[in-house]
Amino acid sequence: MARIGRSVLIGLALGAAGATSALADTAVLVEAGDQRLREDIQWLVDRGVIDVSTSTWPLPLAALENALIERRSTNLSRADEAALDYVTKFVSRQKRTTIGVKAQVNTDRIPQLGFGSQSLGSVTTSAYVAASTDHLAVKLQANGIIDPLTNRQATFNMQGSYAAASLFGQVLYVGQLSHWWGPGQDGSLAWSNVSTAIPGVGLRRGTDRAFETPWLSWIGPWGYELFLGQEQRARSLPDTRVANMRLYVRPIEGLELGASRMIQWGGKGRPNGLGALWDALTSNSNVNSPGQDFSNELAGFDIRYTTRLLWGNPLTFYLQGIGEDEASGRPSHFLALGGLQFKHMVGATRMQWHVEAADTNASRVFSGSGRPGYAYGHGLYRDGYYHQGLPIGHAIGGSGYMYSAGLSVIPDDTRYHTRYSARVLYADVNPTSQAINQAFPEKDRLYGGEFSVSWIMAPMTFRAGAMMLRSANGNANDSFGVFFSTDIPLYIF
Secondary structure, three states, rough: OHHHHHHHHHHHHHHHHOOHHHHOOOOOOEEEOOOOOOOHHHHHHHHHHOOOOOOOOOOEEHHHHEEEHHOOOOOOOOOHHHHHHHHHHHHHOOOEEEEEEEEEEEEEOOOOOOOOOOOOOOEEEEEEEEOOOOOEEEEEEEEEEEOOOOOOOOOOOOOOOOOEEEEEOOOEEOOOOOOEHHHHHHHOOOOOOOOOOOOOEEEEEOOOOOOOOOOHHOOOOEEEEEEEEOOOOOOOOOOOOOEEEEEEOOOOOOOOEEEEEEEEEEOOOOOOHHHHHHHHOOOOOOOOOOOOOOOOEEHHHHHHHHEEOOOOOOEEEEEEEEEEEOOOOOOEEEEEEEEEEEEEEOEEEEEEEEEEEEEEOOOOOOOOOOOOOOOOOOOOOEEEEEEEOOOOOOOOOOOOOEEEEEEEEEEOOOOOOEEEEEEEEEOOOOOOOOOOOOOOOOOOEEEHHHHHEEEEEEEEEEHHHHHHEEEEEEEOOOEEEEEEEEEEEEOOO
16 A cells, blocks of 8 residues: 555655646536536547546546547537537536525435435535636535435535636645546445545646656656545544545556545544654554554555547446555455446437446455455544445445446437436445444345436436335335435526
């Protein structure tokens, strides 16, 4: 893990060196959770129209804006132009001052399974105001939750709020934004937006441009994020802190490589100074006495590769491996995730398919018995790798597995921009019935499906659908829920 940490620190040094060639002109950030936006960006990236990371959120708007400026402008299909039109309009709206409200309904309180944002209770209502200048951005968002998913969640939070400044191509921000680190469509082993976001301070490279000097240009487009935060409402060790790092590069067309490291450290009654943080960063925090470790750490890598050899249709392979522990300064006891995406046209309709498998049982990697009850847990940080009872990593929590397949159908609809999505899944959750996993607190095997439709009645956006989860073991854990969400800007100027 120490080597991954040092790689990120080297990336930060390189960022300072290359800052003058990559000046960001906006500090606006886009947090994880907008499935429509991610699908359109991935379509354009995998079709070779733009070049930007789709695996590291929150996404700097400057990176997306720069990718649009440098986009390919020839041999575009009608679907390419429609996706470009939506993303371009999205960028334009984000740079305007907006006052609005949001609402999300989740009738059976089913935990979020996938990238798309969902209410973390029966009902979530929000009010927000966002404004930005060339180098500053502010968004204030107040959220109220009725009947939260867990008894650890607050009924009020400021998730979605942040203040940011851009300088020399970097974006420094403070706030409470949802993250997603990794190429997965239905889950991330490292950091996902399943739980309430962790508030803190972050530093990101504002654009993904490659170095201009030939000595470093071989790295290709690249970026990083550093994040320091503090968990809320932790019970076993209040005021637990986090130090998370990510570095990603795209050395050749179609290939993105990422490395992530997540650290829980400090807390009430524990060392909270820079020395303790440095010990965690340099992997000097592990000791042999149970319960005395200074930190709980996960680290690993991810790969995403797209080829367009199938008659120009993008075929994408992706993998993510996260070590739950370390051996000799390297990640060990891996969790694994892999998937496949395929994008094509049927007439004027866009089709985006994916299949994915995730194994969150340490040391199993889809084969053998592994170490049940080990992943996302810790002897000292007994709340584990969870925030307010919900996983920080994959949605099912530790020690399980999930197989899923999905399809997004995007017709050639320039009026309402309607799209349809469907997904099926099979999962083994919480086989040791760990109480820290309040998303799925009991051992069970589940199968289910989801269908949704989203549309736009400018400037309002809507999404509605239904999801079913049934117990393959005959337990009384069946769920059927209807969900609905809307974002209504009341004033834009």
